[in-house]
Amino acid sequence: MSSLNLGKRRKMNRFVIARTLPYIILSLIGLLFLLPLLWLLFASLDQNATLALKIPSALTLDNYVSTVTNTDNQKSFGNGLILAVGQALLVVIVAGLASYPLSRYQLKYKRSFMYIILFATGLPITAVMVPVYQFFIYFRMQDSLFFTVLFLTASALPYSIWMMKNFMDSVPLELEEAAWVDGASIWTTLRLVVVPLMLPGIFTVGIFAFAGSWGNFLVPFILLQSPEKLPAAVTIYQYFGQNGLVQYGTLASFSIIYTIPAVALYIIGQHYMSQGFSFGGANKG
Amino acid sequence: MEASHPRVSKPKRNGGGEQWRAALFLSPSWLLLLLFFFVPTILTFYFAFTNMALTGATAAKTEFIGFENFKYMFQDANFRTSVWNTLIFLIFSAVIGQQVMGFIIAVLMNGRKQWFRSVIGSIVIAGWVAPEVVCAFVWFAFLNDTGTVNAAIESLGMKPVAWLYTFPMVSVIVANIWHGTAFSMMVFQAALGDVPKEVEESAMIDGASAWQRMIRITLPMIIGSVTTNMVLVTLQTLGSFTLIYALTGGGPGMATETLPIYMYHQAFVNYQLGYGTAISLMLLVIGIVASLLYMRMLKVKL
Numbered sequence: 001m002s003s004l005n006l007g008k009r010r011k012m013n014r015f016v017i018a019r020t021l022p023y024i025i026l027s028l029i030g031l032l033f034l035l036p037l038l039w040l041l042f043a044s045l046d047q048n049a050t051l052a053l054k055i056p057s058a059l060t061l062d063n064y065v066s067t068v069t070n071t072d073n074q075k076s077f078g079n080g081l082i083l084a085v086g087q088a089l090l091v092v093i094v095a096g097l098a099s100y101p102l103s104r105y106q107l108k109y110k111r112s113f114m115y116i117i118l119f120a121t122g123l124p125i126t127a128v129m130v131p132v133y134q135f136f137i138y139f140r141m142q143d144s145l146f147f148t149v150l151f152l153t154a155s156a157l158p159y160s161i162w163m164m165k166n167f168m169d170s171v172p173l174e175l176e177e178a179a180w181v182d183g184a185s186i187w188t189t190l191r192l193v194v195v196p197l198m199l200p201g202i203f204t205v206g207i208f209a210f211a212g213s214w215g216n217f218l219v220p221f222i223l224l225q226s227p228e229k230l231p232a233a234v235t236i237y238q239y240f241g242q243n244g245l246v247q248y249g250t251l252a253s254f255s256i257i258y259t260i261p262a263v264a265l266y267i268i269g270q271h272y273m274s275q276g277f278s279f280g281g282a283n284k285g
Numbered sequence: 286m287e288a289s290h291p292r293v294s295k296p297k298r299n300g301g302g303e304q305w306r307a308a309l310f311l312s313p314s315w316l317l318l319l320l321f322f323f324v325p326t327i328l329t330f331y332f333a334f335t336n337m338a339l340t341g342a343t344a345a346k347t348e349f350i351g352f353e354n355f356k357y358m359f360q361d362a363n364f365r366t367s368v369w370n371t372l373i374f375l376i377f378s379a380v381i382g383q384q385v386m387g388f389i390i391a392v393l394m395n396g397r398k399q400w401f402r403s404v405i406g407s408i409v410i411a412g413w414v415a416p417e418v419v420c421a422f423v424w425f426a427f428l429n430d431t432g433t434v435n436a437a438i439e440s441l442g443m444k445p446v447a448w449l450y451t452f453p454m455v456s457v458i459v460a461n462i463w464h465g466t467a468f469s470m471m472v473f474q475a476a477l478g479d480v481p482k483e484v485e486e487s488a489m490i491d492g493a494s495a496w497q498r499m500i501r502i503t504l505p506m507i508i509g510s511v512t513t514n515m516v517l518v519t520l521q522t523l524g525s526f527t528l529i530y531a532l533t534g535g536g537p538g539m540a541t542e543t544l545p546i547y548m549y550h551q552a553f554v555n556y557q558l559g560y561g562t563a564i565s566l567m568l569l570v571i572g573i574v575a576s577l578l579y580m581r582m583l584k585v586k587l
Contacts, residue, residue: 018495022393023401029390030405033463036427037411040419043426051429052436098314101307113311115580120322122516122576124524126545127568130552130561131328132321134337154321157314186306215416217527222553236418237531240425248426255419266414 044256049249063253073235073254079145080214080231080258086149087156088210092202094153095160100190102161103168104176114165120158129222136223143225151223152213160205167201168194207269211262232258329569332562347559354563364564366539367547371523374458374543379522380515382462387469392499395477406470413467421531424460425449449533453540457529464528465521469514476510477503509582516579523572544568 035053043049044063046056067073102110132151133142141147171194179189195202213219217233224230230238236258239251333354337347358364390409394402412420427433428448435445448456480503488498504511526545529535535542535550542550544564552561 022397026390026393026397026401026405029386030408033408033412033466035433036423036463037408037415039426039433040423051426051432053433054436094313094317097310101303101310105303105307107304107307118580119573119576120318122520122572122579123326124520124545124568124572126524126526126548127565127572128322128325128329130548130558130565131332132325133552134332134558134562135325135328150317151321154317157318157322161314211414215418217416217418217531233416233418236422240422240531251422255422259415259419262414262416263411266410 040252040255043249043252046249049247049252051248063247063249064257067250067253067257073232075228076230076232076235077258079229080233082145083149083152083216083220083231084210084214084261086145087152087213088206090149090153091156091160091209092206095157095164095205096195096198096202098157098161099164099168100194102165104173114162117158117161121162125155126218129218133222142223143229145224145229148220148223152216152219153209155219156209156212160209163205163208164198164201167198167204171197204269207265211265211269215262326569329562329566332559333566334563335559337559337562338556350559354560357560358563358567363539363542363547367542367544368567370454370539370541371543373454374461374525374529374541375519375522378458378461379465379518382458383465383469383518384511384514386462386466387471388473390466390470391473391477392503394474409470410467412463413465415464417464417527418531420460420464421528424456424463425532428456428460450537453533453537457532457541460532461522461525461528465518468521469518472510472514472517473507476507480506513579513582516575516582520572520575520579523568523575 039051039053042053042056045059045061046054047058047060047062049056049063101107102114107113136142136147136151175193175197176189179193184192215233217237220231221234221237224234232254236251236255239254334349334351335347336350336353390405394405415423429435430445430447432448434448439445446452484502484506485498488502493501524545525543526549529541529543530546530549533541535546544567548561548564548568551557551564
């Protein structure tokens with residue numbers, strides 16, 4: 001009887017360890033992941049921020065105020081918005097138009113088109129930046145926000161068309177047919193039936209595209225030269241490139257303001273990307 | 286009658302119209318992709334065989350020089366160094382680092398309390414959602430001579446280390462693991478969620494240990510996700526430029542000069558656009574192979 005109890009207790013002990021160990025390991029990993037970010041947050045709230053993590057002696061929003069009121073910073077956030085919003089809108093429209101026939105019609109070249117699209121999603125954009133730059137120089141398109149938006153759009157199209165077509169496939173055809181029977185034209189059907197049903201897909205693609213170009217450093221870094229056209233991504237780099245001359249607190253608050261749209265959109269986007277990262281058909285959502 | 290058999294009757298009514306409309310709807314995509322994606326990709330193949338330069342004697346007229354760039358490339362010790370660096374960075378930060386870290390987190394999270402999972406998950410994802418330049422800045426501060434790591438070391442009575450100069454490759458690898466782990470973690474979480482509970486439970490009843498269950502049951506069931514993730518992570522890391530460039534600029538010396546950085550330096554700092562393109566062609570070819578592999582693995586049915 002007593003030996004049975006002992007065995008039970010030993011089992012209980014192992015059970016407790018097995019239950020708590022994952023919590024301990026995960027907490028440690030979480031702490032290691034958190035520390036670098038925590039510095040950013042504390043430094044942004046500290047008037048005398050250094051490069052080491054320390055709790056600010058007095059919390060202040062001064063860094064944020066001076067970041068936001070600086071006209072150069074406003075300009076660079078504005079440029080970032082022009083690039084990201086312009087590209088996201090264009091991507092949604094162009095990919096949305098393309099996905100309709102790809103999803104609904106029987107086209108001879110559909111298979112090859114989709115294969116090309118899928119293939120292009122994999123290509124690293126970095127690898128084409130040098131020829132793209134030459135191409136831009138040759139046609140005098142360099143240092144232009146407009147052409148940079150067009151390039152960003154094109155580079156986001158492969159995965160956007162792929163995602164959009166998969167979303168479109170999941171919208172039932174019956175509703176469209178009902179609208180046709182009632183005499184609606186193709187445009188009316190698109191506008192009043194397809195687009196509302198596609199909203200989650202449209203938002204997901206738009207958010208993906210926005211986040212991609214908002215965070216993009218290399219493309220504007222190579223295609224834009226004038227200081228007044230550079231987006232926030234490049235401005236941050238230029239700030240902390242000039243080592244030592246910089247107010248780390250201000251730069252930290254700049255970084256946080258610059259990161260907020262990406263985080264906010266991710267949280268909103270999660271709502272639409274319920275299937276998440278399961279590779280069931282679509283590759284990136 | 287027509288409404289109930291639309292698939293049969295529609296093409297007869299306006300099959301030709303459909304083709305035209307399809308062409309119309311697809312034309313903006315085609316135009317943009319052609320102009321800004323496929324033409325530059327094809328140009329890569331051409332420019333790589335020229336002596337194009339931004340300054341100097343050859344800047345005025347660009348000539349076709351055959352395989353000269355590639356001949357030079359294979360004798361170029363710096364090129365070999367950057368290929369080696371790319372491999373080290375790729376294998377240790379992505380293939381091993383992000384995947385193993387992501388897998389460990391995903392496995393340990395499986396079955397934990399919901400609030401705990403969301404807290405840890407959010408922290409890891411924050412490093413992934415943050416733009417690469419911000420990640421570079423954060424790690425620049427973290428590993429700086431007067432940064433958090435050194436402050437901690439000093440408080441233990443040890444001498445501070447100039448991490449970015451003494452261990453530059455280790456530094457960028459750690460920073461990239463921090464930045465990229467969330468992706469692998471989410472892929473593995475989704476994959477583990479798809480493993481039926483019954484299978485694991487029956488193995489448990491049969492007396493299989495946790496380790497045996499992991500190796501014999503769980504891993505084989507998610508191996509598809511592992512390989513797909515491997516290719517995706519490889520493709521993402523292959524083109525990785527910003528994090529390394531902003532953190533170390535490829536230095537000190539050639540210590541963290543990966544292919545994208547070397548390509549940038551040759552094309553835009555030394556103004557050797559032809560040679561820079563030849564290097565990007567190498568990147569592109571590796572990317573094409575990985576991309577074809579990826580399509581193979583997805584086994585997409587169109």
